[in-house]
Amino acid sequence: MARLIITLQFLFNRGKSKSCHRFSEVTIGIGKYVDGILQRFPAKYGTLMGHRFKSTSRANAASGMAVHDDCKLKFLELKAKRTYRFIVYKIEEKQKQVIVEKLGEPAESYEDFAACMPADECRYAVYDFDFVTAESCQKSRIFFIAWSPDTAKVRSKMIYASSKDRFKRELDGIQVELQATDPTEMDLDVFKSRTS
Numbered sequence: 353m354a355r356l357i358i359t360l361q362f363l364f365n366r367g368k369s370k371s372c373h374r375f376s377e378v379t380i381g382i383g384k385y386v387d388g389i390l391q392r393f394p395a396k397y398g399t400l401m402g403h404r405f406k407s408t409s410r411a412n413a414a415s416g417m418a419v420h421d422d423c424k425l426k427f428l429e430l431k432a433k434r435t436y437r438f439i440v441y442k443i444e445e446k447q448k449q450v451i452v453e454k455l456g457e458p459a460e461s462y463e464d465f466a467a468c469m470p471a472d473e474c475r476y477a478v479y480d481f482d483f484v485t486a487e488s489c490q491k492s493r494i495f496f497i498a499w500s501p502d503t504a505k506v507r508s509k510m511i512y513a514s515s516k517d518r519f520k521r522e523l524d525g526i527q528v529e530l531q532a533t534d535p536t537e538m539d540l541d542v543f544k545s546r547t548s
Contacts, residue, residue: 417515418449419522426452430480431494431525434458438465441476441519443511450476450519462540469535472503474512476519478526481543493547496526502533 429435438456443449453475454468465479477497484490498516500509520526528546532538 417443417511417519419519420449420451422452423450423519424522426455427478427523427525430478434480436480437461438468438477438479440465440468441478443474443508443515445511450515462543466535466538469499469538470501472501474501474504474508475499476512476516478523479543481547483544483547491547493527493543494525495543495546496520496523496529497538498529498531499538500531500533 423439423441426436426439430439435458436455437458437460438454439452440454440456441450442453444451456465456468462479465477469475469477475497477499479495479497480492481495482490482492498512500512520529530538530542530546536542
């Protein structure tokens with residue numbers, strides 16, 4: 353296999369110096385074939401001739417947006433110190449990263465949180481929900497909300513959906529996840545039903 357790839361690469365490089373259009377087409381096809389092999393077996397053939405080959409499209413699709421350090425730091429403060437009632441996160445497409453948009457103070461209510469969800473734009477959010485059990489025990493659950501209203505742009509929905517899992521992995525301590533397309537899918541009754 354290594355000998356085949358070296359031979360094909362030689363032909364491909366040779367084709368670059370040829371003026372023959374047909375030969376160039378053949379070498380381009382060979383290059384795509386070799387690239388496909390290297391992407392399929394990166395561990396085995398990815399370091400041939402001192403080069404590391406990667407599938408950029410797959411890497412970008414899997415990684416989603418970058419995550420600003422404040423997103424993790426503020427979440428840790430909410431989880432460990434209960435410094436905030438909720439955090440709203442926004443994807444900045446120009447910066448290609450998730451940032452903190454709004455911090456809810458501990459005294460703020462669920463209504464304050466719901467008011468932060470734009471009617472026609474997607475958001476991520478974390479909410480520290482307090483509740484009392486049937487045994488009269490005071491407890492709390494940290495909810496992750498993926499807000500994707502029906503009126504949001506299709507592109508925005510796709511970006512938020514493809515970046516969600518990677519972003520969630522950065523927030524260690526999420527206990528419940530909600531996906532909501534309208535306010536009724538993330539109201540207090542839904543929160544309460546997910547605590548049992």
